[in-house]
Amino acid sequence: MNNNILEDLELFNEIIKEFLNEEKTTPASKFISPENIMKEIDLKLDKHPLDNEKYKKLLKQLINSTPKSSSKHFFNQLYGGRHSKAVLGDLLAVILNTSMATFKIAGPQVIVEKTILETISNLVGYSNESGGTFPTGGSMSNFMSVVMARDKIDLSINKRGMSKTLIAYTSDCSHYSIAKNASFAGIGRENVRYILSNNRGQIDIISLEKEIKKDIDRGLTPFYLNATAGTTVLGAFDPVKKLVNICKRYKIWLHLDGAFGGSVIFSKNLKNLVEGIENVDSFCFNAHKTLGAPLSTSVLLVKKKKYLYKSFDNDAQYLYQTHNKDY
Amino acid sequence: MNNNILEDLELFNEIIKEFLNEEKTTPASKFISPENIMKEIDLKLDKHPLDNEKYKKLLKQLINSTPKSSSKHFFNQLYGGRHSKAVLGDLLAVILNTSMATFKIAGPQVIVEKTILETISNLVGYSNESGGTFPTGGSMSNFMSVVMARDKIDLSINKRGMSKTLIAYTSDCSHYSIAKNASFAGIGRENVRYILSNNRGQIDIISLEKEIKKDIDRGLTPFYLNATAGTTVLGAFDPVKKLVNICKRYKIWLHLDGAFGGSVIFSKNLKNLVEGIENVDSFCFNAHKTLGAPLSTSVLLVKKKKYLYKSFDNDAQYLYQTHNKDY
Structure with a gap:
């Protein structure tokens, strides 16, 4: 051929x-x-x-x-047709075949990524301390948030491995990747607490706080709460603002999994469904689910960029020659 | 627009x-x-x-x-031009926009994947107990192998989290993802032993065995050896056959990272560089590095499919309706 x-x-x-x-x-x-x-x-x-x-x-x-x-x-569920401009972008990307690892090999494509991330960051209400990246999908976005939360609690885990029991919380209507990610990160599926949802599919705040207190009393360490913006079955939105308060009180990383419904941030009428989003530690959404972009177009934003660096930065002098500190 | x-x-x-x-x-x-x-x-x-x-x-x-x-x-380094047939496949995939999650939504595309994986499995010399998948890249292929090795040692890690110190081995010429993956999986970067290489960039067998024995004497648990088929700088091939023997002796998972050079399996003249490959527990290569396929085309093969299931299988009745046990 x-x-x-x-x-x-x-x-x-x-x-x-x-x-x-x-x-x-x-x-x-x-x-x-x-x-x-x-x-x-x-x-x-x-x-x-x-x-x-x-x-x-x-x-x-x-x-x-x-x-x-x-x-x-x-x-x-979860399909949204195609927008021809997004398809065009993906077709061009196939031919260019650009690896996004450094500015030297990707050039202005790096600026395209940065511009998109900064624009969405502003929309969310994050400050210029924020950062972001394009993970390979929603599950991977959630995984990255778990690793950052784990390493924020104790950076020595990154170096010497897990040594104490960390507890994650999520509603019983949330995505199946939360338990999977806990297993991948060395935290363990059984250390994810499934909190009851109300009849509209939203996490029950009172049950959540009870569980957190119980775990603290047992000497365990609560470290991560996954809230959902758009659950798979009901399309429910967890009450972000209330969860922000709880997470501040107990020093818990708050991740907002908006894989399905997070793109309400682009709508004047629907943005109120994620009120308080500017205070979550990380947020992700999939443009391939509700914006007509091809598979996979996932965005992860982090309130403080430094946590992306702490967990994912890696020197490889033998391989990557960068332009300067930022590029 | x-x-x-x-x-x-x-x-x-x-x-x-x-x-x-x-x-x-x-x-x-x-x-x-x-x-x-x-x-x-x-x-x-x-x-x-x-x-x-x-x-x-x-x-x-x-x-x-x-x-x-x-x-x-x-x-x-690592670029290989483009083959127009692979580009055509990727362009068509953009328009089809198929999610590969189940047979019901992907249809014959699932069979295309299975056929490719089975054909490569046969080429490698694996039995019909083997399995495989297309991870999102070489680093992710390596990550999946670490998680499988970790869960094989002790499946309770998957459920209850890491509780003892596991030790991974790799040569000092290997890819930077090995340490990163150890940090992601809760094992810790410092629990990766970098074994000296000889002047041709291949892992030194004697140093390796010494380190393994030292760790056992310390009460630690060796669980994973990453061998490289094609190191980034020298293109060196670790001696697979000798490593197979060592790994059998100490019950260590042997992963062959062929991201760069693993596609020698397609060459009659070069296949001997990975002699013994049919006995490694897992093997990966990137068709986008040396076969002209677009980014990213990564393949991970596992000698025993059951380990893929043990670490990555997940029920999600609310989301996935499958055709039967296998599809």
């Missing part, structure tokens, strides 16, 4: 135009069970490459059998 | 054709320092959208100022 970018760009255009037409007239692909797929589409990998015609035919068959999860006719 | 996918596909084609021509005649972009970028390219975000003409002009300016890191004229 040829390695010819212009030829393959042509093929891309041909396939995608057919696909977009098909999407209009046939909004749902025919379901093929996993047991039957190999009979219908020959996906096994041969030792020898396919000839161009067979390759093209197979590719079209594969694409037409894939669920059309980005069309406006696809109804499932 | 319009949300019109056909219009923006046209714009994509226009920009990329210019870009690919420019790449031939002007292989290196003009350097602009971070201090001067805002003067040369107006990247600030206004409250009001740009009109179409200004938008197009700005986009072209941004792209022409980005380092052309995927051209054949770009010489820097």
